[in-house]
Amino acid sequence: PNVKHLTFLDLSANQITDAGAIAIARAKNLSNLKRLDLYNNxxxxxxAKALLNSPVLVNLEHLDIVKNEIDVDTANRLSEAKVLPKLKALFIH
Structure with missing residues (x-):
């Protein structure tokens, strides 16, 4: 019940896969997140695309998805995408 009040979530080094990232991107209770750290998963x-296109994570200001399975070409495309409206810091590769 209190998850909806979270503004910072660190799930680094938890072996989260695409399925987990997609679940996070769809989790309506995470709509107040300002910082999400998914380093080393x-x-x-x-x-990554699901996170950056999430209709739920609209308040996200900081996203760290460094040390995941994202190739350089995909990282470049994602970094140029104009997606999450409040995003100030994106760490991909």
């Missing part, structure tokens, strides 16, 4: 291009 197993998130690939699908999961």
């Amino acid at each position: 197993k998130i690939g291009p699908k999961g």
Whole structure:
């Protein structure tokens, strides 16, 4: 019940895959998150794209998805995408 009040969530080094990232991107109770750290997981291009296109994470200001399974080309495309409206810091590769 109190999850909806979270503004910072660190799930670094938890072996989160694309499926987990997609679940986070769809989790309506996380709509107040301002910072999400997913460093050192197993998130690939699908999961990263879901996070950056999430209709739920609209308040996110900081996203760290470094040390995941995202190739350089995908990282470049994602970094150029104009997606999350409040995002100030994106760490991909």
